Amino acid sequence: MQFCPKCGGIMMPVGRRDGKIVLKCTRCGYEMLVDAKEASRHYRLETRVPSEERVVTTSRVSEGGGRLRDQEEWEQEREEYREVLLEQLQEELEGTE
Ligand SMILES: [Zn+2]
Numbered sequence: 001m002q003f004c005p006k007c008g009g010i011m012m013p014v015g016r017r018d019g020k021i022v023l024k025c026t027r028c029g030y031e032m033l034v035d036a037k038e039a040s041r042h043y044r045l046e047t048r049v050p051s052e053e054r055v056v057t058t059s060r061v062s063e064g065g066g067r068l069r070d071q072e073e074w075e076q077e078r079e080e081y082r083e084v085l086l087e088q089l090q091e092e093l094e095g096t097e
Contacts, residue, residue: 001082002042006030010081013039013088021092026081040089 002011002023009027016022020033034042 001078002032002034002039004028004030005032010078012081013085013092016092021089036093040093 003009004011004025004027007025007028007030009025009030011023011030011032012026013021014024014031016036017033019036021036021039022031023034023039024031
C-alpha cells in the first residue's frame with residue numbers, strides 16, 4: 001500500500017503512463033508514478049492482512065464508542081480500496097508481463 005507523502009491518504013492506481021502505474025491520492029489528488037512491479041509488490045503484501053484484524057478492530061470500536069468510529073470507517077474504506085486496486089493492478093499487470 002502506498003500512502004500520500006502530502007496528506008497520508010491512500011494512493012489508488014488510476015491508470016498507466018510511460019509504462020508505469022499512476023497512483024493518485026484519494027484525498028488530495030496528489031499523483032505519483034510507480035514501477036508496475038514495484039506497485040504490485042506493495043499492494044500484494046498489503047492484501048495479505050489476516051482476517052482477525054477486522055474482528056479486533058470491530059470489537060475495539062464497539063467498546064470505545066464514537067471516538068474510534070472514524071477509524072473503523074477508515075479501515076473499511078481501506079478494505080474496499082484494497083479489493084478494487086488489486087483487481088485494477090492485476091488487469092494492468094496482465095498486459096506488462
Ligand atoms: Zn494526499
